[in-house]
Amino acid sequence: MPLSPRVPDLGAMDMLLSVARLGSLGKAAAEHGVTQPAVSSRISRMERLLGVALIERTRHGSALTPAGSLVADWAREVVGAAASMERGVDALRAESHDRLRIAASMTVAEYLMPIWLSIAHLEDPDLGIALELANSAEVTHRVRKGVVDLGFVEGPTKPRGLRTSVVGHDSLVVVVARSHPWVRRRAPLSARELADTKLIQRERGSGTRSTLGKALIDALGDVDTAPPMLELSSTTAIKSAVQKGLAPAVISSIAVTDELEHGQLVAVPVEGLDLSRTLRAVWPSGRSLLGPGRTFVALARRAHSARDPHSQLGVTAE
Incomplete structure (x- = not known):
């Protein structure tokens, strides 16, 4: 068509x-x-x-x-798909037996995967990697269906029916524009106030939205929360919308380091809410992770540990 x-x-x-x-x-x-x-x-x-x-x-x-x-x-989805296609074609062209098919959640793909891929290329220039971008729910679906060999997701719990290995840890943070009234608050937000606020959120199925939803249920019980003010499938787009003052958002601390440091966004403390989550590699159950897949997971763990020196991680599967 x-x-x-x-x-x-x-x-x-x-x-x-x-x-x-x-x-x-x-x-x-x-x-x-x-x-x-x-x-x-x-x-x-x-x-x-x-x-x-x-x-x-x-x-x-x-x-x-x-x-x-x-x-x-x-546009980011279109360009990302084109880049994924280019990498896939490059891997086919190389005719390498060491071709690894990876799917990564949007946060991992946007903010962690570029350095992981760079290190992988330096350590093994012959390793062909085809990368697909999706939210965490879609990543686990593709791994279960055998569309990809390995997935990277973030969330508060382990995906069912898959083998997993912890790569690192992350936490979510409430961010607002500098002009937002919450910047002048003296007391932290409560979980109830956050639940009652229309936020700019990721789409359903994302690890970020799942983490926030579970944290609110753990803190408040299964109660109604305000509907999203806006749903976007990219953290970068969410940050831009927050900076323009459209609404607050709850997003990965990994994704807002620069914006917080330069004052483009402001973090708002929240009390009574656990917004921590785990970054995991996932692969089909009943299968050992060998060869390029095992090497890449170890590489990702080392790279994230270097980024977060407080992270002490083992090397075995969960």
Whole structure:
């Protein structure tokens, strides 16, 4: 079925994602090896094609509009799929017997997998890896169906029917824009206040949303919570929406290190709520993890331990 002529090209979407990540047309241009006017022109054509404004210029650089954040969220999936296809084709082209099919949750894929893949390439340049991005529920589904050899998920509990190995630990944090009233609070939020607040959330099936849901049930019982103000399938898009003051969000501490350090977002303490979770490698039950899969899990554990020196992890499966 032919694509609609209103679908932007991959190059323009990739440039939009660079602007979203770097906050500057000039930095995006440098990353793509082109001039700033060239990036501006490509994104302007994209705006005309879609009929919505995607970028607004501020004193501090360029930022996505609320519509631009949504478009970037959708574009990220398209560009990620294209990148996954490219990696898969590269692995086929290499005709390597050491080809590892991995599916990773969005948080792991966006913020941890790039360094893991870089280390893997340095340690074994002949290892072919095909990476797929999905939420934690979809990752476990693909592992069970044998679509991939290995998965990486995050969540408060072990997935059923799979073998697992702990790679590291993470916690969720409540974040708001600097202008949000919660910034001026003297007392921490209560679990009840958070449950009653419409948040910007990940889609159902994500490890982040599952962790928050379980934490609220553990703290308050099986009670009604406010519906999401907005659902987005990317942490990057959620951060952008929070910065624009749309609503608070509860997201991975791994994902907001830079934004908290530079004051782009503010963390709000919460009392009476356990937002810790575990990062796990998962693979089919009844099967030992051998060869490239075992090597990659050990590599991921080492890399995460180096990131978090307080993490003391073993090497055996759960």
